[in-house]
Amino acid sequence: MSRQVKDNILNGITYLCAFLGVLFLGSILVYVLTNGLKLINWDLIKNDYWSQNYLVAVTDNEPKEFTCDSCNGYFSTKWGVSFTDEVTSHKENVITIEYIAPGSPFENLTSLTAGDMYGTTIPVDEGYMIEKLDYIDSQGNAAIGGKILKQDAKALQESLDDASEITSIYIQSPGEGIRGSLIATLYLILISLVISLPIGIASAIYLNEYADKSKMNRLIRQGIETLTGVPSIVYGLMGVSVLFPVTTVFGATGTSILLGGLTMAIILLPTIIRSVEEALIVVPQSLRDASLSLGATKSQTIFKVVLPCCMNGILTGVLLSIGRVIGESAALIYTMGTFISDNPVVNGPATSLSLMIWSFMSAEQPNFELACAISIIILAVVLVLNIIVKIVGKKLSKNFV
Amino acid sequence: MINASKEKKNKIIDNIFKFFFLAMAILSSSFIVILVLFIFMKGISPFLPGYEFGQVDIISFLFGTTYRQDQGIYGVGFIVINTIISAFASLLLSFPISVLCALFIVKIAPKKIGEIMKSVVELLASVPSIVYGVFASGVIVIFVKWLASIFGVTTAGGSSLLAVIILLAIMIFPTITSMSITAIQAVDKDLEHASLALGATKTQTNFKVVLTSAKSGIFAGAILGIGRAFGEATAVSMVAGNKLFGPTFDLFDITRTLTSTMLAGLKETSGLDYDIRFSVGIVLLFVIFFSNWLLNLLKDRIGKNS
Incomplete structure (x- = not known):
């Protein structure tokens, strides 16, 4: 075989390997986008995860005449509400409310459930699902309709137009939203950064501004670098055994956002220390010397001259940390639990976006569409953060050239 | 006189900060020690006699x-x-x-x-x-x-x-x-x-x-x-x-x-x-x-x- 042919084959193999890399990324993106993109809308972000059931009555129990020009579904002209057929991500056929006309009796529904809720107004909106409809038909007989009778939207609309009076409606809120997990993720980011930033920045300052090459300082650096190699699931174990007693002071009884945040703070330390140190190294020694020779003390120099120069490095650390917190799952399974909460509190269990995926992917019937939709959100945030880090990094290297 | 006392004060502040930075650095690097120590203590407890849920045999655990x-x-x-x-x-x-x-x-x-x-x-x-x-x-x-x-x-x-x-x-x-x-x-x-x-x-x-x-x-x-x-x-x-x-x-x-x-x-x-x-x-x-x-x-x- 000639050298030329041999070289071409070898080069061809490297092209193939590079193509494989593109293929990995491409197939991940195509998979999550094709499966999750249709769920990405405002409702996903706004809604609770758990759907609520309500038994409600109409306050204005009088059929009128309504019109709807832009309804695609089946519009009941007597009651002013339009229905469509939909399939949930659990492959279940449901009848959802598409539109409620202004002045419709459906605008004002009150709860029939006994207890505290009785008589309160239930804010029913588009997207709510009709399970069952009890009504008096035009002949004056009691009748029922809705999903439990295997009716579709068209049949339900015909039943409703036949009704002279509505007895009760069994209604279900849409659910499958990520509002609670989104709030929990924000709490988590906030807690972990508030704890990790001061410790990280102070450590980086010590390592770069004060530390000589003594044995102790080498040991300190070694300790921090070793943290990087520890798998995140081991941090979860550490959180449970070391940090849990700390959170009990704040009223936590088990897994909590606070415990997750404290654990994340330790995971983030090496990242923050490294980004701040990289920025500190770039600050020219002449700036420090100038400040010191003007009579400023070392700590004054650090706070007034050195730190303002490495704001970019701190920002990089913060952005990388946010990306890490959003993507982290293993450590948080131990420390935050896997129960999806719609109203997260700091000292109670909740799920971040990643944990939410884990929570319903490890259940009996994994919900791939919702998992992909949340993955899209996570990937988008991580991508934007990475782009900002790159821009900030370019500025950083320009600062002192 | 005034300058001297001010300088003294600055020096004290300077030292306080130095120790603060040092303390934070030591804290950061001690997490790895704490981590290993606590996981070890909790991890070997099932193999010790007197474990509350019944002692586990370490040989049968490992092999x-x-x-x-x-x-x-x-x-x-x-x-x-x-x-x-x-x-x-x-x-x-x-x-x-x-x-x-x-x-x-x-x-x-x-x-x-x-x-x-x-x-x-x-x-x-x-x-x-x-x-x-x-x-x-x-x-x-x-x-x-x-x-x-x-x-x-x-x-x-x-x-x-x-x-x-x-x-x-x-x-x-x-x-x-x-x-x-x-x-x-x-x-x-x-x-x-x-x-x-x-x-x-x-x-x-x-x-x-x-x-x-x-x-x-x-x-x-x-x-x-x-x-x-x-x-x-x-x-x-x-x-x-x-x-x-x-x-x-x-x-x-x-x-x-x-x-x-x-x-x-x-x-x-x-x-x-x-x-x-x-x-x-x-x-x-x-x-x-x-x-x-x-x-x-x-x-x-x-x-x-x-």
Whole structure:
């Protein structure tokens, strides 16, 4: 075989390997986008995860005449509400409310459930699902309709137009939203950064501004670098055994956002220390010397001259940390639990976006569409953060050239 | 007089800050000690006499070939073997692809394509493991099922040792590639020029001179990659299948790794079944430590030969 042919084959193999890399990324993106993109809308972000059931009555129990020009579904002209057929991500056929006309009796529904809720107004909106409809038909007989009778939207609309009076409606809120997990993720980011930033920045300052090459300082650096190699699931174990007693002071009884945040703070330390140190190294020694020779003390120099120069490095650390917190799952399974909460509190269990995926992917019937939709959100945030880090990094290297 | 007292005050403030910075640095680096200490204390407690949920025999724990939470049988011997098999197999699969991809990016590709490929690798590195998990249980599993049907084998819905290996290979690809890129970039230009001047072609130089000179850095990438493969938890758990006994050598059979064991059925557990996860954690730390030590020895030996 000639050298030329041999070289071409070898080069061809490297092209193939590079193509494989593109293929990995491409197939991940195509998979999550094709499966999750249709769920990405405002409702996903706004809604609770758990759907609520309500038994409600109409306050204005009088059929009128309504019109709807832009309804695609089946519009009941007597009651002013339009229905469509939909399939949930659990492959279940449901009848959802598409539109409620202004002045419709459906605008004002009150709860029939006994207890505290009785008589309160239930804010029913588009997207709510009709399970069952009890009504008096035009002949004056009691009748029922809705999903439990295997009716579709068209049949339900015909039943409703036949009704002279509505007895009760069994209604279900849409659910499958990520509002609670989104709030929990924000709490988590906030807690972990508030704890990790001061410790990280102070450590980086010590390592770069004060530390000589003594044995102790080498040991300190070694300790921090070793943290990087520890798998995140081991941090979860550490959180449970070391940090849990700390959170009990704040009223936590088990897994909590606070415990997750404290654990994340330790995971983030090496990242923050490294980004701040990289920025500190770039600050020219002449700036420090100038400040010191003007009579400023070392700590004054650090706070007034050195730190303002490495704001970019701190920002990089913060952005990388946010990306890490959003993507982290293993450590948080131990420390935050896997129960999806719609109203997260700091000292109670909740799920971040990643944990939410884990929570319903490890259940009996994994919900791939919702998992992909949340993955899209996570990937988008991580991508934007990475782009900002790159821009900030370019500025950083320009600062002192 | 005033100046002197002010100077004194400044000096005290200065010292306070110095000690504050030092304290924070010591705190940061002491977390690793605290981590190891506490996990050790909690992890060995089930093997000590007087353990509240019944003492566990350490020999049968370390060398056992059955792990059944429902029956209270905890043996991690086969899980250690499974973990080592899946991690090294994924390294074997990923290593050549990663190194050649790095060579392509630095030496072979036109500059523009090289830049784009670098961004692709960086993006792959920043994909969180839970997203890899979703991808694995939606795509890799289907691929394995299809592959199994060709061989006429049935799988547990595609969850298998092979699925774990492919998943890990993709996950460590960006780690090894980016380390290799750094190593290849650092190769002395004079070496290349010497090789070219002796009549070797550009490709021969790339493969025989550049790669061999960069092997120490490339090997460091492999060590980092296998560390990630050992510690990966959520994504692996989603496709491992958690076999109750083992070890698993059949590519299409379900398997169980140390990390998937630590996560399995965590929702509804307490007592011994919870505490034993700390013991599994210690075993995981030991496996990572020993493989790192062994590979570093190997790296030094390879480094000396050149």
